[in-house]
Amino acid sequence: MLYRLLPLLVKLRTVSPGLYYLVIRLAKRFMGASLGVYPRVMGNELAAVKAVLESSQWNMAYGRGLAHERLEHEFADSVGSKYAIAVASGGVALQMSMRALGLKPGDETVVQVDTCSATALAVMNAGVTPIFADVSAETFMLDFDDVRRRIGPSSKALIATHMWGNPEDMAAARALANERGLKLIEDACLGLGAVVGGRPAGSWGDVGVFSFGCIKPIQTGEGGMIVTNDEGLARELRSLRHWGDRAIEFGVRDTTTLAWNGRMSELIAAVAREQLKGYPKHLAELRNAVEDFRGEIASYAGLSLCLGSGDAIASSAFTQVVLKLDETQLGAKKADLLARFAVSGVPAWQANFELINSLTFFKQGGWRDWILRGDIERVADNYASAFPNAEKLYQSNGFGFGKPNFLSSGNFRNMISVLNSAIENGRKS
Ligand SMILES: Cc1ncc(COP(=O)(O)O)c(C=O)c1O
Structure with a gap:
């Protein structure tokens, strides 16, 4: 069997x-779909x-x-938003979104502590x-x-993340953002x-951001997209991705803000x-396989599928x-399971990312040089505080199986x- 070659x-x-x-290239080219490799060509990428x-x-x-314009229309339709703005990456999409939403140095944005750094x-x-917040153990x-506890006088935005593709509770995020006067950025x-x-993920926030980089739902090497229903915001974002040039979007040749080549x-658009x-066909196949998987693990007490909210x-x-x-309950340790998956060539990883406040830049205070204004001590307290649920999730009570496991029967x-x-x-043991 082919999968026996994985180790x-x-x-x-x-x-x-x-x-x-070389082996991977040849295998992908000639046996990609049957091996379940991912990312994979899903249409006529080469011709495009x-x-x-x-x-x-x-x-x-x-x-x-042009390809990016067509993509923007198609993407906006698929997410149910009025406007889509194609950009260079998910990270630049987040940066541009904050600027377009009017956030300034000294303002704070609350984000879960165990998302991607x-x-x-x-x-x-x-x-x-x-400013970091913990996740729910459920x-x-x-x-x-x-x-709610982490929001302070300088908080201006909340980032709600559909971690690993599971849906965040956007009604709760929207209600809290409205109550506390925060902009809502949906990290999709x-x-x-x-x-x-x-409703499709991405359509709930003031803006929704997407990435087409590594391990993302669709992949283009690098790339990203911002969606919004606000026409003014869409024009501002188009200007921000183009050095803030107002000629294209506003008819005035000028730079009125700090901007990017985004x-x-x-x-990439092609x-x-x-x-x-x-993608829809791919996702339907994936969901069918996950349905089968749920049946396979049903007999194990202590192991269940997590579907977010x-x-x-x-x-x-x-x-x-x-x-x-x-x-x-399961009678087995996560660390042992992950070690066994690694030697057997079964793609598996954490169910969250390393806690961001544990990464060197945040732990050793490098961040202090880059906080332009604001309450440094409040920020330092936040970075030094405990996030017990995210920590426990990282240490023991969750893991994730990579997509390739679900994309071929082998x-x-x-x-x-x-x-x-x-x-x-x-x-x-
Ligand atoms: C949840 C999340 N947000 C944002 C990003 C940044 O996207 P990009 O790598 O396209 O900049 C990532 C990247 O992995 C991510 O996982």
Whole structure:
């Protein structure tokens, strides 16, 4: 069976990386779908890139019918928002969103402590101060009581994240943002295709941001998108991605604010359009496999699927399939399970990211040089405080299975058999 080669491939990656990448390239090219590899070509990406290369317009411009414009329309439709603004990455999308929403140095944005560090860096690169909040032990998404405690006089925005594609409770996020006068930024970088309260992820915030980078729902190498229903905000964002040039969006040649080159290349836009076309089918297959998986693990007390604030398989984008773990009930330790998955070549990882306040820049005080104004001691207290649920999630009560496990029957069976034997072994030791 092909999946039996996985441990060998893991070894090959260490012994001979060159040969490993050659094997992966050939396998992807000739057996990609049956091996369940991801990312994968989902449409006519090669032809779409070729068409751009054969044209004279490789970068974003404001002519008619270019790939990024088409992508923006298609993306906005797919998310149910009026406007979409194609940008260079999810991180730059977050930075530009904060600037467009009027946040200034000294303002604070509350964000969950165990999201990707890119988010905290984006907040700081926009001149804004990230304040961290804990997650719920139940949903692994924001703990809104803790968010409430962390909001201070300088808080101006809340970032709600669809972590690993599971839906955040956007009605609760919206209610809290309205109550405390915060802008709501919906980080859907991992959540394209998730559904919250009957609406697509990304459509709830003042802005919704998406990433097309590594391990994201659709992938283009790098890339991102911002969606909004506010026409003024959309124009401001288009200006911000283009050095703040007002000529294109506002008819006045001027720079009125600090801005970026946040543009998306036409080559990337062409790939994104094809990925977006193929995504619904891909997501439907993934959800079917997760449904089967839920049946496979039903007999294990102490191991269950975590669907965030949602309760249906159809509400998650499963960028990673998150599992809730009770080590005592299951009789096996998370660390042992992850070690077994690693040697058996079963893609698996944490159910959250390293706590951001534990990363060197935040732990050792490097951040102090970059907080332009504001209450440094309040910020320092926040970074030194405890986030017990996120910590426990990282240490013991959750993990995630990567998508490739669900994208071929061989990988799926391998994952189940390694999981079963890892649990058996864990119980014996
Ligand atoms: C939740 C989340 N937000 C934002 C980002 C940043 O996206 P990008 O890598 O495209 O800058 C990431 C990247 O992994 C992410 O996981």
